[in-house]
Each structure stands twice: as C-alpha cells, then as structure tokens.
Amino acid sequence: MSAQPPRPVSLLRGVTLADGHAADVVVEGEVVTQVLPAGSGVAAGAGDVLDLDGYVLLAAPAEPHAHLDKARSFELAAPPLGDLGSAIEAWRAYAETMTVESIAARARAQVLQMLASGTTAIRSHVDVLSGDGTATVEQATRGARALVAVREELGSLVDLELVALAGPHCPDEHVEAVLDLGIDVVGGAPHLADDPLADLDRLLAIAGRRGLPVDLHTDESLDGPVTLDAYALAVRDWPRDRQYSAGHCVRLGTLAPDERDRVVAEVAASDLGVITLPITNLYLQGWDAPVGTPRGLTAIRALLDAGVRVAAGADNVRDPFNPVGRGDALETASLLVTAGHLSPAEAYGLVSDGARSVLGLPPAGPRPGARADLLAVRGESLADAVATASADRVVVHRGSVVARSTLTTTLAAPAGVPAPDPVPVG
Numbered sequence: 001m002s003a004q005p006p007r008p009v010s011l012l013r014g015v016t017l018a019d020g021h022a023a024d025v026v027v028e029g030e031v032v033t034q035v036l037p038a039g040s041g042v043a044a045g046a047g048d049v050l051d052l053d054g055y056v057l058l059a060a061p062a063e064p065h066a067h068l069d070k071a072r073s074f075e076l077a078a079p080p081l082g083d084l085g086s087a088i089e090a091w092r093a094y095a096e097t098m099t100v101e102s103i104a105a106r107a108r109a110q111v112l113q114m115l116a117s118g119t120t121a122i123r124s125h126v127d128v129l130s131g132d133g134t135a136t137v138e139q140a141t142r143g144a145r146a147l148v149a150v151r152e153e154l155g156s157l158v159d160l161e162l163v164a165l166a167g168p169h170c171p172d173e174h175v176e177a178v179l180d181l182g183i184d185v186v187g188g189a190p191h192l193a194d195d196p197l198a199d200l201d202r203l204l205a206i207a208g209r210r211g212l213p214v215d216l217h218t219d220e221s222l223d224g225p226v227t228l229d230a231y232a233l234a235v236r237d238w239p240r241d242r243q244y245s246a247g248h249c250v251r252l253g254t255l256a257p258d259e260r261d262r263v264v265a266e267v268a269a270s271d272l273g274v275i276t277l278p279i280t281n282l283y284l285q286g287w288d289a290p291v292g293t294p295r296g297l298t299a300i301r302a303l304l305d306a307g308v309r310v311a312a313g314a315d316n317v318r319d320p321f322n323p324v325g326r327g328d329a330l331e332t333a334s335l336l337v338t339a340g341h342l343s344p345a346e347a348y349g350l351v352s353d354g355a356r357s358v359l360g361l362p363p364a365g366p367r368p369g370a371r372a373d374l375l376a377v378r379g380e381s382l383a384d385a386v387a388t389a390s391a392d393r394v395v396v397h398r399g400s401v402v403a404r405s406t407l408t409t410t411l412a413a414p415a416g417v418p419a420p421d422p423v424p425v426g
C-alpha cells in the first residue's frame with residue numbers, strides 16, 4: 001500500500017470493459033461522466049490520467065457481510081475444525097481474551113487487505129460480546145468500540161458500515177449499549193434461539209424503535225428452523241428508505257422445490273435482500289456426511305429467477321468459522337461459478353452491483369452518472385479476471401486512487417527459447 005493520500009483521477013485510458021469493448025473513462029469528482037471509445041477521452045479535471053491498457057475495468061466490489069472483529073483470529077483461537085456450533089464455542093472462549101486494541105489491529109489489517117483487492121465498501125457484523133449473558137457492558141461493547149475506531153480511522157478510504165450481531169443470549173441492555181456507540185444496523189441470529197420467532201420479534205422491535213435497518217443471520221443450517229418467510233412477512237410494510245437483508249439462508253437451499261418457491265415468493269414480495277456467503281458455508285455445513293451431502297449454499301438461481309436482490313460476500317476470513325480466505329471479491333465470485341453454477345458475469349454482479357443494491361449504496365462502475373468506485377484488474381476479459389484474480393490491480397474510491405498493486409514476474413525459459421510473456425498471478 002502506498003503511504004500517499006488518495007489521488008484524484010480524471011481519465012482511465014485504454015481499459016477493457018466487462019462487455020469486451022476498449023474504452024476511455026472520464027471521471028469528474030466522485031462520478032464517472034463519460035465512457036468513450038478508446039483513444040477519444042479527454043481529461044476533464046486536474047486529476048491523474050492512468051494508462052490502463054491490459055486491464056479490465058469493473059465496478060468496485062462491495063462486501064455485504066464481513067466479521068472484521070473475528071478476522072485473522074484462527075491461529076490465535078486455535079479452534080478444532082468443525083461446524084457452526086464448534087466455531088461459536090471456540091470463538092466465545094477466545095473472545096474473553098481480546099482487548100479493544102487487539103480487535104482493532106486485526107480489523108484494520110483486514111480492511112486494508114480488502115481495500116487493496118478492490119473492495120471500497122464493507123458492511124461488517126460485530127458481536128455483542130455478552131458471553132453467556134453475564135458479561136459487563138464494558139465487555140459486551142469491546143468489539144463495537146474497536147470497529148467504530150477503525151471506521152473513524154479509515155473512513156476516507158473505504159465506506160464502512162457496522163451491524164450489531166446480537167445473539168440469543170445478549171440482553172437487550174447490551175444490544176442497546178452497542179447501538180448507542182453509533183452502530184448502523186440491527187443484526188442477530190434468530191435461528192440459533194430456542195424460540196427463533198420470539199428472537200426475530202425481539203430484534204425487529206429494537207430496530208423498529210430505533211428506526212434502523214436490519215441484517216439478520218438467517219437459517220444457517222441444513223436441517224434447522226425456517227425463519228426467512230416470517231422475517232420477510234414481518235418487514236413487508238416497513239419503510240423502504242431502510243434496507244432489510246438476510247444473510248446465509250442455507251436452509252432455503254435444502255427445501256423441496258414447492259416449499260422453496262413459496263418462501264422465495266415471500267422474500268420477493270417484501271424486497272428482502274439475500275446475501276449468500278459461499279466460502280464460510282461450504283466450510284461450516286455438511287460435516288456429518290461430507291460426500292454427496294447438501295452443501296451450505298442458498299437457492300441462488302431460484303432467488304435470481306424470482307427477481308430477488310442477491311448479494312454475495314466473503315464473510316469470515318481466517319477465524320474459527322472459516323480458516324482460510326482472502327476477503328477478495330474475486331475469490332467469492334470464483335466460488336459462485338464453481339459451487340453455485342453462475343456465469344462469471346453473474347457471479348461478479350453479485351459481489352458488486354448486487355452487493356451495493358442490498359447495502360443501499362448508490363450504483364458504481366464505468367457507467368455515466370455512476371459513482372467512480374472502480375476496480376481495474378490486469379486481464380483480458382471479465383471471465384479472465386474472475387478466473388485468474390491477478391494481484392495486479394488499481395482501486396478507485398469516490399474518484400481517487402486508494403490502492404495500487406503491481407506485480408513483476410520473471411519467468412525462466414529453456415536455453416535457446418525466448419522468455420515467455422509474464423502471466424497474471426492471483
């Protein structure tokens with residue numbers, strides 16, 4: 001990462017667009033104003049002109065569901081490999097040892113890695129750290145205080161939105177104390193409660209009182225309760241200037257087609273956004289019978305066919321819930337192609353336009369009138385960028401370059417044979 005301040009850009013020259021055309025893209029302030037045939041663009045302002053021949057220019061990804069308070073804790077927590085229950089147990093034990101500073105340090109490193117890979121907006125859940133319910137308010141708010149500090153520190157580089165993840169054991173007093181810190185969204189995990197519908201009501205009552213958006217971990221199991229339809233019905237008449245979304249929705253992917261379609265229709269009728277999280281749910285679900293078992297993906301195709309707004313995210317990164325991952329949207333997109341049977345363009349749409357829509361962010365990308373949040377990746381086409389995930393990238397946030405990674409490869413060649421051209425390396 002450069003230590004320089006963000007540099008405004010006025011022209012991105014010679015890029016390949018997602019539709020394959022070569023173009024010059026003119027930026028004025030925070031907005032893309034013109035997309036012209038390559039060679040015809042003229043810089044409109046004093047910002048830098050970037051020559052990006054050999055790069056694909058895309059709408060920058062948005063991460064709709066991170067857990068920055070947990071990121072990079074896998075080796076510290078040393079959890080056993082296992083399912084959601086065992087991850088929660090290992091995380092709870094480790095969480096007791098954390099300080100505000102240690103959480104902020106891991107979160108900051110993770111945000112910067114995600115920004116370097118192209119993600120310019122992140123929604124992160126942050127646990128209300130109530131333990132078994134007996135924690136003090138000081139303990140319960142540690143994660144939130146850490147992420148609020150990181151949001152303040154990095155706010156000029158990346159749009160960071162925070163969700164209070166209130167598990168079933170969190171007393172309302174702790175949830176309210178976390179929200180009082182300036183957390184943006186009410187979250188929770190009703191499917192983990194003894195009475196899921198009562199917990200859903202409780203969380204929605206808090207959001208209703210405070211006039212906040214809602215983003216719930218929803219039905220994160222292969223065989224547990226189905227609450228997605230009740231959630232959709234409950235928010236059907238709620239104000240539309242707030243976003244409501246459901247993450248995971250793994251159970252939906254296991255329902256028989258008639259039942260699945262009934263729930264999907266309820267979701268579509270309420271315009272509830274759905275966030276699929278392939279890397280974590282392919283890890284967390286299916287341990288009982290790993291071969292030929294249903295895996296942890298929601299019913300992505302049925303949701304898209306019904307016109308539901310669907311986003312995809314990287315979720316947990318290197319923590320008890322998922323030991324691996326880079327928080328790179330191209331990694332998520334690639335998994336959606338392999339495990340979700342989407343085309344590379346559809347998959348990239350879920351981590352960019354789809355994610356921005358579910359988060360309620362303005363449209364971005366190389367389109368006149370759109371926010372100049374852009375990701376240039378070395379590659380020949382969108383499909384090439386998703387497949388190779390080259391580390392050679394330029395990231396523009398609100399019209400300024402916020403990260404640039406370059407890659408120099410020296411390839412050996414057999415004696416007497418000309419050296420081959422460098423190949424993109426992810």
Ligand SMILES: O=c1cc[nH]c(=O)[nH]1
Binds near residue numbers: 067217280
């Ligand atoms: O998948 C999950 C579920 C709960 N909490 C997490 O951090 N990840």
